[in-house]
Amino acid sequence: MNLKNVQILKCPACGAANRIPADKMNKSPRCGKCHTELPPPKTDAGPSGLYTLRCTVCGAKNRIPAIKIEDTPKCGKCKALLRTEELFVPQPVMVNDRNFDDRVLKSPLPVLLFAWASWCPTCVSVSPIIDELASEMKTRVRVGKLNVDQNPMMASKYKILSVPFIFIFDNGQLKESMPGVQKKHDLMMQMARYL
Secondary structure (H helix, E strand, C coil): CCHHHEEEEECCCCCCEEEEEHHHCCCCCECCCCCCECCCCCCCCCCCCEEEEECCCCCCEEEEEHHHCCCCCECCCCCCECCHHHHHCCCCEEECCCCHHHHHHCCCCCEEEEEECCCCHHHHHHHHHHHHHHHHCCCCCEEEEEECCCCHHHHHHCCCCCCCEEEEEECCEEEEEEECCCCHHHHHHHHHCCC
16 A cells, blocks of 8 residues: 555544545545544645644654644654644734734744735735735744734834835744745745745
8 A cells, every 4th residue: 555645534433543545535434443434634734644833942843643633742852742723823813013922933833924014005915815825825834914014123123114025934033035025826935945
């Protein structure tokens, strides 16, 4: 059996892990132990069925199977509890001066931060694209929005002199900054480096 084409589903009744070949996923698979119908797999974990997130204590990347996401997983390096609830925070996340460290620098996911202002017509027209990106990349990337007029400390710290402006953070560090408008596909390609 080719393990790349196998999905592991946990039985809700007895807890047994079942290996289901991809070609049998659409045929209502049943548990091999108790014969209960298995729930459909979670589709937001990415193509491999794994969630990837950083430990907020040591910074190590951890890959967690979707079937184990609710089992309070620990970091493979330092054994700290992983903040798996952060995978399911509604996006885009509104970032401000007070929550910047927690939402961006301590995020277990790479962060794409969109700096904007309400008076900027370009920002207003690009905002729906950022919202689409947030929806499409949920559980893999945190997408945040920072209103520079309402958050002067962050605007000053990162020297935001014009909007729109896009920042990419990973592991608590600023990795890239891009002024102006970017295409959604280009942003997805930029973020792929950090997944």
